Amino acid sequence: MTAVATPSQGVLTPHLEIVGGRPLAGSIQVSGAKNSALVLMATALLCDETLTLENVPQLTDIGGMGEVLSAVGVSVEDRRNGTLVLDGSGVSHAALPYELVNGLRASFFCIGPLLGRLGIAKVPMPGGCKIGARPIVEHVRGLKALGAAISIEHGVVSAAVPGTSRRLTGAHITLDCPSVGATETLLMAAVLARGTTVLENAAQEPEVTDLANLLIAMGARIQGAGTAVITIEGVERLGGTRYEVIPDRIEAGTFLLAAAITRSCLHVSPVVPEHLSAVLTKLQDCGCTIERDGRGLTLRADEIHAVDLRTQPFPGFPTDLQAPFMTLLATAKGTSVVSETIYENRMQHVAELQRLGASIRTQGSTAFVEGVPRLSGAPVTGSDLRASAAMVLAGLAAEGTTQVQGLQHLDRGYDDIEGKLRGVGASITRFNP
Numbered sequence: 001m002t003a004v005a006t007p008s009q010g011v012l013t014p015h016l017e018i019v020g021g022r023p024l025a026g027s028i029q030v031s032g033a034k035n036s037a038l039v040l041m042a043t044a045l046l047c048d049e050t051l052t053l054e055n056v057p058q059l060t061d062i063g064g065m066g067e068v069l070s071a072v073g074v075s076v077e078d079r080r081n082g083t084l085v086l087d088g089s090g091v092s093h094a095a096l097p098y099e100l101v102n103g104l105r106a107s108f109f110c111i112g113p114l115l116g117r118l119g120i121a122k123v124p125m126p127g128g129c130k131i132g133a134r135p136i137v138e139h140v141r142g143l144k145a146l147g148a149a150i151s152i153e154h155g156v157v158s159a160a161v162p163g164t165s166r167r168l169t170g171a172h173i174t175l176d177c178p179s180v181g182a183t184e185t186l187l188m189a190a191v192l193a194r195g196t197t198v199l200e201n202a203a204q205e206p207e208v209t210d211l212a213n214l215l216i217a218m219g220a221r222i223q224g225a226g227t228a229v230i231t232i233e234g235v236e237r238l239g240g241t242r243y244e245v246i247p248d249r250i251e252a253g254t255f256l257l258a259a260a261i262t263r264s265c266l267h268v269s270p271v272v273p274e275h276l277s278a279v280l281t282k283l284q285d286c287g288c289t290i291e292r293d294g295r296g297l298t299l300r301a302d303e304i305h306a307v308d309l310r311t312q313p314f315p316g317f318p319t320d321l322q323a324p325f326m327t328l329l330a331t332a333k334g335t336s337v338v339s340e341t342i343y344e345n346r347m348q349h350v351a352e353l354q355r356l357g358a359s360i361r362t363q364g365s366t367a368f369v370e371g372v373p374r375l376s377g378a379p380v381t382g383s384d385l386r387a388s389a390a391m392v393l394a395g396l397a398a399e400g401t402t403q404v405q406g407l408q409h410l411d412r413g414y415d416d417i418e419g420k421l422r423g424v425g426a427s428i429t430r431f432n433p
Ligand code: EPU
Pocket: 035, 036, 038, 106, 132, 133, 134, 135, 136, 137, 138, 139, 177, 178, 179, 180, 181, 182, 203, 205, 207, 319, 320, 342, 343, 344, 385, 386, 413
């Protein structure tokens, strides 16, 4: 279906215009997982052979990570069909340039593999972002336990392994909180360490398991990924391989919510249903019917009822779908209570949803969402990646035209969201004034 280009009503920044209230129908394709692909790319630093990644989404963050890796000597070839060919044979320097890492948190993934391979790394602090402070205490504590000497000066984390061998040493590490990034950093650091590392209270997110599976394909010895205890037996070297990134569970969840909020029927694939169990349960609790087939899920929605939800580490309800799911609940029958427990500042979408007519009251990181019969279009801005996705969902449901600004966030994490939604009947057009 062709998008209907409507007047942009004076919005002067790049934005999406969505004419809401249209039912969606058909099949929508899920790209490879952003949060897997970003960390998988960093493993190219661990070996001097070719790593071929398939099903890599086309995103600005992926391009940024490619530039960061190139800066330390990885050759990065983007074949533009979802295939990235990375060659770490030329990795020579261990200092990441600030101007490339600024704003790209994923660049901090380089510290673990650089330490593992070269015994030295200098990486600018990733810094906080709009959703919260996002400390790296657990990453640093774990790397120190593996034998690295670490100092943080002028916003740069300098890490080095003392001694002539420059090799990290396995250790028993218990994380204070199951940080995804810390688990991934320590996995990448420990695979080339001398001896065995045990990570307790490890993150269990599917992206961690994806990373472990890639490392195993490269020759690492890892057991327990996907559980709270991961055991890594260090090896002397890793080799190249070809590996396919898992489907993006958050993008898949966003499309299921697109079907639900427009009270439509959509087939979403590929999806690994186990990666979305908590989300599927909540969608069913609020009245959606979900059928599985070989590769994906079909969601049908008619009447949507209120449900309460609380974000938790995997396998709990993902924080990255809190804003999108709240948008659905803003149109549900009854009052829902949504509690954000992962990030201290992830309620900024509430004010924007209110501009569209939603009835939501917040108390700290808890939102009381009283469903309204309809939202109505207005100009809104997504303050971060998932808040932007929430605005797109709201626009699909709202009566009239919604202009969604903040596309620099959306483009970091959704590969051609407007093209995909247009393909299933949405009226959504990008304007670059
Ligand atoms: N935390 C600490 N200390 C630490 C590390 C983390 O207290 O040393 C806390 C954080 O403050 C936060 C919580 O632990 O409250 C979770 O942080 P985590 O380290 O698990 O998150 P992350 O690795 O920085 C990844 C994703 C995020 C996603 C979270 C949680 C990537 C590149 N990012 O971040 O994705 O929200 O896990 O699932 O993998 C997104 O895609 O929009 C996004 C923000």
